[in-house]
Amino acid sequence: MAKKRFSRNSLFSSDIGIDLGTANTLVYVRGRGIVIDEPSVVTLNEKTGQVVAVGKEAKVMLGKTPPHIRAVRPLSHGVISDFEVTEELLAYLINKAQGGHSRLLGPRVVIGVPTGVTNVESRAVRDAALTAGAREVYIMEEPMAGAIGAKLPVNEPVGTMVLDIGGGTTDIAVLSLGGAVSSKSSHVAGDRFNENIADFVRSEFQLAIGEKTAEETKIAIGSVIPLDEPLERAVRGRDLATGLPREIILTDVHVREALAPSLDSLMETMKEVIENTPPELLSDVLERGVTVFGGGALLRGLPELLAKMLGVPVHVAPDPLTAVVRGTGIVTEDPRPWAEVFMNEDAIVSER
Ligand code: ADP
Ligand code: MG
Numbered sequence: 001m002a003k004k005r006f007s008r009n010s011l012f013s014s015d016i017g018i019d020l021g022t023a024n025t026l027v028y029v030r031g032r033g034i035v036i037d038e039p040s041v042v043t044l045n046e047k048t049g050q051v052v053a054v055g056k057e058a059k060v061m062l063g064k065t066p067p068h069i070r071a072v073r074p075l076s077h078g079v080i081s082d083f084e085v086t087e088e089l090l091a092y093l094i095n096k097a098q099g100g101h102s103r104l105l106g107p108r109v110v111i112g113v114p115t116g117v118t119n120v121e122s123r124a125v126r127d128a129a130l131t132a133g134a135r136e137v138y139i140m141e142e143p144m145a146g147a148i149g150a151k152l153p154v155n156e157p158v159g160t161m162v163l164d165i166g167g168g169t170t171d172i173a174v175l176s177l178g179g180a181v182s183s184k185s186s187h188v189a190g191d192r193f194n195e196n197i198a199d200f201v202r203s204e205f206q207l208a209i210g211e212k213t214a215e216e217t218k219i220a221i222g223s224v225i226p227l228d229e230p231l232e233r234a235v236r237g238r239d240l241a242t243g244l245p246r247e248i249i250l251t252d253v254h255v256r257e258a259l260a261p262s263l264d265s266l267m268e269t270m271k272e273v274i275e276n277t278p279p280e281l282l283s284d285v286l287e288r289g290v291t292v293f294g295g296g297a298l299l300r301g302l303p304e305l306l307a308k309m310l311g312v313p314v315h316v317a318p319d320p321l322t323a324v325v326r327g328t329g330i331v332t333e334d335p336r337p338w339a340e341v342f343m344n345e346d347a348i349v350s351e352r
Contacts, residue, residue, distance in 0.1 A: 013107035013135075016097050017328025018090070019142065020113050020125070022075045023167025023190060023295065025055070025089065026322060027097045028329035034322060035097055042085045043071040051085075054092045063210065078116035078169035078185060080124065087128035094132040106133040110328040110335065112145035113343070115171045115185045122343045138335050139343045142324045143171040144180070146293045148338070149327030150317035154178060155337065159281030160288065163270065163306075164324070165296025167191050170266060172273045174281055178340025182276040186269045188262045190296050193218050200258035201237065205248050209237035218299070223252045224263055225301030252300075267309050274310070289313030293323035 017028040020040065027036035038055030045052050046068045053061060062071045074085040094109065109129045113122060122139045129137045143164045144154060152160045154175045164171040167190040173183035194214040201207050201214075209217075213235060221231035231252040239246040270290075274282065289312050292303060297320035307314040317323045331338050 012105045013098050013133075015108040015332035016094060016110070016134075017325055017330075017332050018093060018109065018111045019145065019322075019325035019328060020075060020086075020090070020111055021142065021166055021324065022073070022078055022114055022169055024321070025093060026325035027093050028325045028332070029097050030329065030332050033329075034325060036093060037322075039073075040075055040089065041071055041073050042089055043069055044085065046070055051088045051092075054089060063212075073168075075114060076168045076191070077187065078114035080117060080121045083121075083124050086125065087131070090125065090128045091132040094129065094134065098133075106135040108136040108138075108332055108335070109134040110138045110140065110145075110331045112140055112142040112324045112328050114166070114169055115141050115143060115173075115183065116169060117141075117343075119343070126344050136335075137344065138331065138338075140328070140331070140338075140341050141171075141180070141343065142166075143173045143183070144175060144341050145325075145327035145331070146317065146323040147175055147291070147327065148330050148341075149323035149325070150291050150293060152291060155340070158288070159277065159284035161273075161277075161285045161290045161312075163290055163292045163294075163297075165189055165266075165292065165294040165299075165302075167295065170269070170294070170296065172270055174273060174277045174285060176281055178338070181278065181281055182273050184269050184273050186266065188265045188269070189294075190215075190218075192262055193222070193259055193296070193299075196258045196262055197222075197255060200254065201235065201248070201250070202240065204254070206240040207235075207237040207246060207248060208240055209235060213237065217250060218255065221250065221252050222255045222259065223300035224256060224259060224305045226256075227252055227300070263305070267306075270306070270310060286312055289315055291315050291317050293317040293320035295321050 015030040019026040025040045029035050039059040041058040043052040043058040074082040126137045147154045147162045160175045170186045170189040173180040197214040221233045236247045297316045303314040
């Protein structure tokens with residue numbers, strides 16, 4: 001009689017890496033790759049307290065909800081503004097990543113969180129993952145995860161400088177031996193760029209445009225250096241004087257002017273991080289350059305501008321929007337070499 005055999009899969013859930021970004025949440029499942037890539041948005045029914053929608057479905061509702069439905073981006077400022085909603089989001093992601101099957105042994109889950117997250121918040125994230133069925137939970141900061149995803153030598157005694165331009169926060173760090181030697185987090189990031197564009201259009205054209213329109217404009221024609229071929233785009237909004245709809249043509253020159261103060265501010269923050277970096281590590285940075293990831297890395301001309309202003313080589317990580325989740329995915333394979341990078345002291349949590 002043939003021996004009954006259990007495949008490993010029937011007992012163990014596949015391990016999961018999660019990038020809990022301020023704008024986008026991505027999930028990597030070991031052996032399958034990136035299976036979820038959705039906005040970090042949750043909509044709630046205020047009357048019943050229930051979650052109505054998560055991710056893409058919820059983002060569509062932003063700005064369009066009836067009074068009792070509230071759409072929230074629980075991590076939008078790099079801190080967890082709403083624990084319960086973050087827990088719901090995490091539970092949804094973990095369950096969805098497992099395809100609704102619950103196995104005997106829950107998954108190992110590696111979670112990247114924004115740098116501003118406090119110990120209390122990171123513990124809440126860990127607890128939420130455990131409640132959602134995780135067997136082991138490892139929490140790490142997103143710039144570190146992104147550096148791992150970009151295959152940078154973060155565990156070695158060399159200075160590695162990274163710039164993670166997300167939606168709500170930009171994180172700048174010089175990493176060495178598994179830790180951040182000098183770092184800063186700024187709220188000048190993708191959301192701020194969108195606001196800059198909306199403010200510019202309001203003051204220059206007396207036109208009110210929505211956040212979504214501003215973001216689409218940034219992505220379609222945004223550039224931080226002059227272009228050989230000018231870009232332009234028709235943008236619709238509400239005329240501030242008449243209250244009626246009106247259309248204008250925006251060009252890359254307008255967007256550049258709108259973003260200039262934010263770029264100056266980012267440059268200042270980078271300089272501060274550089275000033276706080278010990279000389280030995282700085283010499284590594286000068287030699288190896290800075291690696292940029294996060295959606296902001298895709299802004300036209302950004303690497304060129306930074307290289308010119310800072311006098312160091314600037315590289316964009318391959319597929320910058322997925323660097324962080326790919327880093328968490330690498331860590332799920334074997335967390336042991338990364339012991340230094342976890343935020344939770346009890347990083348090995350095998351309670352069940
Ligand atoms: P987070 O990690 O904070 O969730 P992401 O790394 O996912 O953020 O980046 C989201 C930000 O990147 C958004 O502000 C989005 O507008 C911006 N973004 C995405 N694609 C582009 C692009 N091609 N050009 C400029 N900005 C972009
Ligand atoms: Mg991010």
